[in-house]
Amino acid sequence: MLRPATSILLAMSIALPLPLLAATPPGDPAAGAGAFRKCASCHQVGPSARAVFGPHLNGIVGRRAGATGDYAYSPALKRSGIVWDEAALARFLRDPDDMVPGTKMRFWGIRDERQIANLLAYLRQYP
Template identity: 65%
Template sequence: MRRRTASAGRLIIRRMIRPLLTCALLAMPFSPTSAAGAAVKPGDAAKGASSFRMCASCHQVGPSARSGFGPHLNGVFGRRAGTADGYPYSPAMKQSAVVWNEQTLAAFLRDPGKVVPGTKMRFWGIGNEQQIANLLAYLRQFK
């Protein structure tokens, strides 16, 4: 009978522990991170104003904002989806139970069709978590 060497024992342990560690890491709760893996910093409203340019072709904010091709976004935080005055929402948006807050808006900005299937908003989404944080900081200014 062959006797196992110390290196063979380590190899067996590595083969058993590596999959367990992988499973443990995958089971950990997700926290938003940037592409580099660092925690996302709080949003910068000034940078969010720059990011809002991609939204401005459909949405307005500010004292004179009104609904046009998309609903105005004044007071969006805390508002139930599909309820801004003066905008003809899709049936999917009107019937959704979504209330806009930091989490729901961030998820919607990442993938609108996943949050509200059937929405008529045609937008591919934003993949950069810091850009989303900046945009939300900007929108928070418009109560």
């Protein structure tokens, strides 16, 4: 038999949403798929992805900025020397024009860290 205090604690920890339990929870790719709707008007991922309004984003985590062959990048992004690791992507998505002044990506930015983590988890599924 569990003591009442223990079972209350157990019930609480089950009821607590995950982000409160883990300090830096990994992103959720399924939630990231929803967040990608914000990008999908300009970007494609997946086997048949190609440049549309923006470059395709397959393999973006770890890719050099301005490196896809079928897209005409802005000089600003091409010259940036950025390698898109997760920190760089998070910074860019928060405020593209602040990180790369003169970029062609017109996007308000995402302030929500959780949503950025989810988005990166989603993008990592497309190497």
